[in-house]
Structure formats: structure tokens, C-alpha cells
Amino acid sequence: xxxxxxxxxxxMGTIYALLAMGIALVWGVMNILSFSQGEFMMVAMxxxxxxxxxxxxxxxxxxxxxxxxxxxxxLLIYNLIIARALRGPILGQRLIxxxxxxxxxxxxxxxxGGQTKSIPxxxxxxxxxxxxxxASKQKLVLIITSLAVTGLLFFFxxxxxxxxxxRATSQDKEAAGLVGINTxxxxxxxxxxxxxxxxxxGCAMTYYYYFMPSIGTNFMIFGFIAVCLGGFxxxxxxxxGGLIMGMIDVFTGTYLSVAFKYLAVSVIFxxxxxxxxxxxxxx
Amino acid sequence: xxxxxxxxxxxxxxxxxxxxxxxQKGTQSGGGSTGASAGGNGKTIKIGLMVPLTxxxxxxxxxxxxxxEIFADIINNDHPDLNLxxxxxxxxxxxxxxxxxxVTGDLSSPDIAMSEAERLITQQNVIGLCGNFASxxxxxxxxxxxxxxxxxxxxxxxxxxxxxxxxxxxRAFPGDNDFVKDTFDYLDQLNKTKNAGIKTVAxxxxxxEFGTYIAGLERTEIPKHGFKQVEDxxxxxxxxxxxxxxxRLKNANPDVVIMSSYAADxxxxxxxxxxxxxxxxxxxxxxxxxxxxxxxKNLGSDSDYVMTTARWNTDINNEASKTVAKLFYDKMGFxxxxxxxxxxxxxxxxxxxxxQAGSTDADAMRKVMSEGIKIDKAEDPFALEGYKFDESxxxxxGKAIILxxxxxxxxxxxxxxxxxxxxxxxxxxxxER
Numbered sequence: 001x002x003x004x005x006x007x008x009x010x011x012m013g014t015i016y017a018l019l020a021m022g023i024a025l026v027w028g029v030m031n032i033l034s035f036s037q038g039e040f041m042m043v044a045m046x047x048x049x050x051x052x053x054x055x056x057x058x059x060x061x062x063x064x065x066x067x068x069x070x071x072x073x074x075l076l077i078y079n080l081i082i083a084r085a086l087r088g089p090i091l092g093q094r095l096i097x098x099x100x101x102x103x104x105x106x107x108x109x110x111x112x113g114g115q116t117k118s119i120p121x122x123x124x125x126x127x128x129x130x131x132x133x134x135a136s137k138q139k140l141v142l143i144i145t146s147l148a149v150t151g152l153l154f155f156f157x158x159x160x161x162x163x164x165x166x167r168a169t170s171q172d173k174e175a176a177g178l179v180g181i182n183t184x185x186x187x188x189x190x191x192x193x194x195x196x197x198x199x200x201x202g203c204a205m206t207y208y209y210y211f212m213p214s215i216g217t218n219f220m221i222f223g224f225i226a227v228c229l230g231g232f233x234x235x236x237x238x239x240x241g242g243l244i245m246g247m248i249d250v251f252t253g254t255y256l257s258v259a260f261k262y263l264a265v266s267v268i269f270x271x272x273x274x275x276x277x278x279x280x281x282x283x
Numbered sequence: 284x285x286x287x288x289x290x291x292x293x294x295x296x297x298x299x300x301x302x303x304x305x306x307q308k309g310t311q312s313g314g315g316s317t318g319a320s321a322g323g324n325g326k327t328i329k330i331g332l333m334v335p336l337t338x339x340x341x342x343x344x345x346x347x348x349x350x351x352e353i354f355a356d357i358i359n360n361d362h363p364d365l366n367l368x369x370x371x372x373x374x375x376x377x378x379x380x381x382x383x384x385x386v387t388g389d390l391s392s393p394d395i396a397m398s399e400a401e402r403l404i405t406q407q408n409v410i411g412l413c414g415n416f417a418s419x420x421x422x423x424x425x426x427x428x429x430x431x432x433x434x435x436x437x438x439x440x441x442x443x444x445x446x447x448x449x450x451x452x453x454r455a456f457p458g459d460n461d462f463v464k465d466t467f468d469y470l471d472q473l474n475k476t477k478n479a480g481i482k483t484v485a486x487x488x489x490x491x492e493f494g495t496y497i498a499g500l501e502r503t504e505i506p507k508h509g510f511k512q513v514e515d516x517x518x519x520x521x522x523x524x525x526x527x528x529x530x531r532l533k534n535a536n537p538d539v540v541i542m543s544s545y546a547a548d549x550x551x552x553x554x555x556x557x558x559x560x561x562x563x564x565x566x567x568x569x570x571x572x573x574x575x576x577x578x579x580k581n582l583g584s585d586s587d588y589v590m591t592t593a594r595w596n597t598d599i600n601n602e603a604s605k606t607v608a609k610l611f612y613d614k615m616g617f618x619x620x621x622x623x624x625x626x627x628x629x630x631x632x633x634x635x636x637x638x639q640a641g642s643t644d645a646d647a648m649r650k651v652m653s654e655g656i657k658i659d660k661a662e663d664p665f666a667l668e669g670y671k672f673d674e675s676x677x678x679x680x681g682k683a684i685i686l687x688x689x690x691x692x693x694x695x696x697x698x699x700x701x702x703x704x705x706x707x708x709x710x711x712x713x714x715e716r
Contacts, residue, residue: 001534008526015523106337114341116550116577127560136558208558210550210581214338218521253527258516259490261527 003132005254006247011139013246014146018201019223020230020238021153022194028233029170029190032082035097037223038216039104040195044070044202045211046108049117052206058123059206060141067199074195078188086187101216108213118210138207145204149197150239156193157235166190170233225269231282240280244268327382328375328643330630331403331433333390333414333424339520339547340415342577343623344390346615347415350627351385353610358383358634366602368635368662375638383634388412390420397423404431410643411435411636413629415622418444419492425449432645434636434652436629438594438622440570441496445675451645452676453652455632455667456625457683462569462592463500465683467508469697470539479708481565485514485537487528487544487552494520494543497569501541513537520548529555532563539565546572553582553589557713564709565590574622579691586688588710593686595621595665596695598703604664618692624664632656632670 019037026034044066051062077100085096124137157163162185168176169186177183209215222245230241245265252264272280332351334344356362359382362370374380386407388399396416403409404427411434412424418441425447428435434451437444440459444452473479486501488494494517505512513535516528529552532540540563544552549572556562568591572578579586597608597618611619633648635656640647655671668680685697687706694704 001530005527005530008530012524012526109337109341114339114345116342116546116581118550118581120583127558134560138558208554210547210554210577212339212342212547214341215547218523222523249524250527250530254530258518258528258531262519 004134005250007133007135008139009247009250010243011136011143011246012249013243014143015201015205015242016219016222016226016245017239017242018146018149018197018204019219020226020242021150021235022197022201023223023227024230024233024235024238025153025190025197026194027227028235029166030082030086030187031093032086032097033094033224034194035095035220036101036104037097037194037198038218038220039101040070040074040198040216041202041205041219042211042213042216043073043104043108044199045206045209045215046112046117047199048203048206049119049211052119058121059119059203060123063145063200063203066203067196070199070202071192071196074192075188077195078191082191083184083187101220105213105217112213114212116210116212119206122207124207136208141207142204145200146239149200150235153193153197153235162186162189222265225265228279229269229272231276231279234279234281237279237281327384328378328634328637329384329386329403329407329409330633331388331400331407331409331412331414332385332627332630333388333396333399333403333412333416333420334626335391335415336387336389337391339545340391343415343546343575346576346611346620346623347626348385348387349615350607350611350619350623351630353607353614354627354631355383355385358631365606366662367606367664368631368658369638370662375634377638377641378643383630385630388414390414390416393419393423396420397426400424400435401427401431404428404433409433411633411645411648413437413626413633415626417491417493418496421452422447425452428452434633434645434648436632438625438629441492442500443492443496445677449676451649453632453672453678454676454681455629455670455678456594456665456681458677459497459500459569461681462683463497463504465685465697466501466541466567466569466592467504467510469685470510471508472697473706473708477708481538482511483513483535483537484510484539484541485516485532485535485563486512487514487516487518487532487540487542489520489544489548490517491520493545493571497543510539518548520545522548522551525552525555526559528552529559529561533559533561537563539563539567541567541569542573543569544572546575546577549573549575549578550581553585557585560713562588562710562712566710567591570594570622574620576617576620576623579688579693580617584691584716587690587716588688588707590685590687590696590706593621593684593693594625594681596684596686596693598693598695599664599666599701600703601661601664601666603662604666607664628664632658 022037023034026032047066048059048062051057085092128135165181166186169183173183226241226245227238229244230237248265249261253261334347358369361373374382388403390396413436416437416439418439421437421439436453442458442460470481474481486498488498566589573591608619636648636651637643640651652672671679684695686693687696696702696706
């Protein structure tokens with residue numbers, strides 16, 4: 001039982017981590033709260049659904065396409081909306097992604113309706129009996145996707161020229177500009193990356209979740225708490241924060257009471273913020 | 284310039300999205316026409332149709348709107364071939380042939396329901412309100428309804444609605460106490476007639492008024508019927524995972540799991556049950572998400588063996604029922620569900636009440652409700668014995684049935700007189716199907 005709970009906690013944690021990493025990235029670099037991260041995931045789920053419906057591609061096959069489409073969508077949104085908001089007052093900057101989330105939820109409802117969708121035939125389904133745990137193959141897809149996205153993001157940020165430029169911009173925008181870094185491009189790529197991460201997450205989540213236009217909203221609060229736990233601006237911290245959230249959620253619900261699981265998450269969150277206001281790995 | 288145009292377009296989507304689901308062909312919605320009269324002496328009477336325009340209930344709302352449009356067309360135009368109320372002739376005869384128009388209000392949350400109910404009453408001059416109300420939103424909508432004297436027909440099932448002393452409230456179908464009583468009577472019957480050996484029960488309930496109220500009733504019924512309660516789980520309907528809930532159920536291993544859930548959470552539970560290779564001998568839903576079209580559409584054969592209480596099913600042996608089911612299917616392309624039918628049917632009842640009263644005055648309409656609405660049983664898709672509302676607002680003829688998903692469709696299994704199939708018990712596990 002304990003091993004099973006651990007596995008389930010890890011799975012939930014990776015879902016929260018996928019959401020949290022996008023939020024942490026945008027906050028760390030652009031100082032913007034990405035309220036629309038859950039809705040980006042939802043849009044990615046619908047893109048995956050339609051690719052599956054019309055081309056019969058499994059979500060895993062569709063994932064590279066969805067990631068690219070979401071990256072481009074992120075670039076478009078940045079250029080049309082975010083870049084302009086960044087020139088305005090701080091409140092507008094903070095709330096612009098909130099408005100964007102409403103546009104996305106209502107826009108998708110308008111375009112495709114409110115029906116719950118799912119992907120009927122998956123490449124990997126069923127479970128594997130490993131003796132001490134029964135591992136769902138669908139959830140394994142989520143875990144592997146989350147680990148892969150985290151690894152790729154680390155590689156990108158630490159070993160590529162544009163990744164280093166983004167890091168430099170996040171540390172000191174003016175200084176980065178003075179040494180020749182195009183900070184606007186850094187911002188734009190960051191927002192695109194944030195949408196692309198949601199693309200990978202949304203695509204993988206269709207392996208497990210039924211979805212409707214409002215699904216992203218329910219995840220957002222957990223994504224933000226995971227970022228706060230791990231530390232704003234720290235991608236690794238957001239990943240760890242997500243894992244902690246998942247573990248607390250499942251362990252409390254299973255061993256204590258389902259009624260206390262969100263209470264436990266909130267208490268741990270308050271304790272960490274009290275003793276480490278910038279989160280576990282915040283700078 | 285092009286960028287500004289695109290930005291304006293995105294903004295427009297927000298505005299249009301807030302009325303998403305209102306755009307289907309046919310009847311007007313929102314702040315549409317003027318000049319209608321609540322007195323019935325004009326050309327049109329307006330009926331408030333409250334449906335969720337945002338959130339997880341949007342789909343059900345769109346289905347209710349679509350069916351209301353069908354009913355409005357039947358009432359307003361001559362359909363001599365249909366055996367439904369007001370199909371023959373045009374409009375409501377006792378109100379000078381007045382036409383019926385359904386005006387949409389938003390029911391996305393209880394507070395929105397209250398302001399929207401007030402808007403429909405004071406600005407649209409509706410003669411009454413119906414729609415897919417939950418108990419919580421009924422309570423808030425009743426505030427302006429009582430204040431401005433308008434009838435509300437709502438199928439919110441909480442008994443607190445009939446105990447509240449509302450003057451203008453009506454419920455045509457049973458409340459939670461009847462549904463819960465039927466549930467346990469059925470379990471008793473299975474034990475007696477089929478030697479089912481049901482001993483343990485687990486309750487899984489979402490934590491709003493809908494779930495908590497039903498769970499309270501179930502908790503008192505369990506010992507009365509000699510069962511042992513082994514789990515009592517409350518969860519949030521907006522939960523992103525129910526892993527620990529299912530782990531607890533798996534560990535407790537009850538014979539019967541009784542659930543009160545909405546649409547998205549019911550589906551989340553079903554996927555988690557399957558993923559954890561868990562299915563109890565009997566999985567019993569208390570309507571809600573188990574009666575939505577999304578449940579069957581998404582689960583397909585995975586819905587098999589799930590039971591649910593209900594008010595109506597497509598296999599009811601009644602011509603009016605078959606007619607309505609066909610009209611809905613022809614329009615929407617998927618089967619009609621009971622909860623959608625009763626929500627829109629309340630609109631027909633409001634029209635029938637006003638017609639019988641010869642007036643849209645709320646007190647005259649309430650008098651008709653107390654005396655009994657004259658609807659031919661053959662023209663009633665629910666085939667009820669009648670519609671006579673007691674002082675609390677409850678229709679004394681309302682009745683419940685129990686359904687089971689079998690081979691990707693719903694079959695009536697209880698009561699015996701209405702059943703069209705034998706119940707499949709115990710349910711097969713996921714690997715045995």
C-alpha cells in the first residue's frame with residue numbers, strides 16, 4: 001500500500017510540476033504571473049484531441065506538433081498582448097494573463113462547445129503489475145513527460161545561447177541589454193517556452209484526463225502553490241514544489257482523511273513560506 | 284493596424300464567450316425582444332430558462348436550451364402529428380393564442396443565479412423560471428422570485444427546498460429522500476430476491492449542498508436497512524485528482540459504493556477506478572454526473588454496470604416520451620437524458636399552468652398548481668399520474684426509477700412495473716469484461 005501511495009503521489013506531483021514550471025519560468029524572467037498557464041494546457045489538450053480525431057495520431061505522436069503549435073501561439077500572444085501590457089502600469093501587467101485565461105476558456109467554449117472530451121484509443125493503456133505496486137501505463141506517460149520536459153528545460157537554459165540570454169535577462173534586464181542581449185527576444189522566447197511546456201503537459205494529460213474548457217482553472221491554484229513552495233523563479237524548485245504537493249495530497253488523503261488533504265497542503269505551504277519566504281529554492 | 288484588429292477580435296471572443304451556448308438557432312436569448320407581456324394578453328409570454336453559461340455545466344445547459352427550443356416550437360406552431368401538450372393549434376388557447384418564448388439566464392453559480400433571476404423578472408418580465416437548477420442555486424433564485432411573486436419550477440432535489448416555506452416554489456419530481464429511500468429499498472430487494480449478500484456500503488459525495496445533503500440522508504438509511512458503512516468520503520467537485528479517495532475505497536472494499544457527483548468529477552472517478560483496476564460489486568450514482576450525456580459519450584462500454592437513480596429514461600413505454608427523445612436526437616445527434624428533459628419540461632409545465640389559470644398572475648398560477656395541472660398522461664413523456672403540488676411545493680405524483688448502464692445504453696431496472704431489463708449484479712471487474 002505504501003509503495004502504491006508513493007507512486008500515486010509522484011504521479012500527481014509531476015502533473016503539478018508541469019504546470020508550475022511554466023509559471024516559474026515566466027515569473028522568474030518577466031515578473032508576470034501566468035494565470036493562463038492552466039488554460040494553455042487546456043488548449044493543448046484540445047489541439048491533441050483534434051489531431052487524434054482527424055489524423056488518428058496518438059497523443060505521444062502528436063506531442064512534437066502540439067509543442068510547436070503552442071510555442072508559436074505563445075509567441076503570437078506575447079507580441080499581440082503581453083509586450084504591450086509590459087509597457088503599462090504594474091497592475092495591468094499582473095492581470096493581463098488573467099484576462100487571457102478568460103478569453104481562452106470562453107473562446108474554446110464558443111468554438112467547440114462545453115462537452116467533455118477524451119481520447120478513446122491510446123498507444124499505452126492498462127497497467128503493469130510490478131509486485132509491490134500496480135503501475136498505470138497512462139500515468140507513466142505523465143511521469144516520463146514531466147521528467148523529459150524538466151531535463152530539456154535545464155539543458156536549454158544552461159547550455160544554449162538563447163537559454164543563457166534568458167537567464168541573463170532574468171538576473172538583470174538592463175545589464176543584459178547593455179552587453180548586447182536582445183531582451184525583447186528573450187522575453188518572447190520565454191513566453192513561447194511557457195506555452196510549449198503547457199503543450200507537452202496538456203498533450204500528456206489527455207492520456208489520463210477527460211477534459212472540458214474549464215479544466216485548466218482547477219489546476220491553477222495548485223500550480224501557484226507548487227511555485228511558492230519551490231521558490232519563485234526557480235524551475236527546479238517548481239518541479240520539487242510540484243512533487244511535494246502531490247505527495248502531501250495523496251498521503252494525507254489516503255492515510256489521514258480525504259477532507260484534510262487540501263488543509264495539509266495549505267498548512268505545509270504556510271509553514272514553508274513562514275520559514276523560507278522565498279520558497280525552498282527561491283533566490 | 285492588423286495587430287489591433289486581432290486584439291479587438293480576441294476581446295470580442297470574451298464578450299461572445301460569456302454568452303456561449305446562447306447562440307443556437309431558434310429562440311431568443313438574453314435581452315432580446317420587447318413588448319412581451321407577463322399578463323398573457325399580448326402576443327408572447329416569456330419564460331425564464333436558467334442554464335449554466337460557463338463552467339462544467341455548459342454542456343447540460345446547451346442541451347436544456349435545445350430542448351426548450353423544441354418545446355417552444357411545438358407550443359407556438361401547429362404540429363397535429365405530435366402527441367404532446369399544445370402541439371395541436373398555435374400558442375396557448377386560454378391566453379388568446381399567446382406564443383411562448385424562453386429567455387435565457389445564467390446559472391453558473393448561486394450568486395449569479397440570484398442576480399440573473401432578478402434580471403429576468405424585472406427586465407424581461409418572465410412569468411416564471413425553470414431550468415437545470417441545483418438546490419443551492421434554487422435557494423438564491425427564490426429570493427427575487429418570492430419578492431416579485433413569480434413561480435419557480437426547479438428540480439433541485441434537496442428537501443430543504445420543500446421545507447423552506449416558499450410560496451411560489453414547485454418541484455415536479457421527487458426529492459432526495461425519495462431517491463435515497465428507493466436506493467436502499469432496491470438493495471433490500473436484491474438481497475431478498477437474488478441473495479445478493481450486500482452487507483457493506485461506502486459513501487462518496489462531493490462537498491456542496493447536493494452531495495452533503497444526500498450523504499446525510501444515506502447515512503441515516505444505512506443502519507435502518509442493516510448495512511454497515513465502511514467509508515464516508517467527501518471531496519471537492521473541482522478536484523484535479525481522486526487518487527487517495529479511490530485508494531481508500533479499494534482498501535475498505537465495500538459491496539456497494541454510492542456516489543453523489545457532478546459531471547467532471549464522476550468521469551474523473553471512473554477513469555481513476557479503471558486505472559487502479561478497481562470496481563465494486565455495485566457502483567450506484569445519485570443522478571448528477573451519472574445522468575449526463577457526457578458520461579456515456581466519454582466512457583462508452585466502461586459505463587456498463589453503473590447504476591443511478593433517475594426520473595426518466597428513453598425506454599419508458601410511452602409515445603410522448605419516444606416522440607421527445609426522437610426530436611431531441613434528430614436535433615442534437617445524441618440521446619436525451621432525464622435531467623435535461625425534466626429541466627425543459629418544467630417550462631412546458633409553466634406554460635400549461637398559465638394556460639389553465641387563464642392568467643400569468645403568480646397567485647392564480649399557484650392555485651392551479653395546488654388544484655392539479657391538467658395534462659393528459661398520454662401527452663406526458665414522464666407518464667406521471669398527475670401534477671398536483673402540495674403546500675411545500677412538492678408534486679405528490681412525482682416518482683423515481685433506477686437505471687443501469689448496459690451495453691452502452693441505460694435500462695430501467697426498478698421498480699419492477701417499469702423495468703425493461705434484469706439488473707446485472709455483481710458487476711464484473713475491469714479485467715473480466
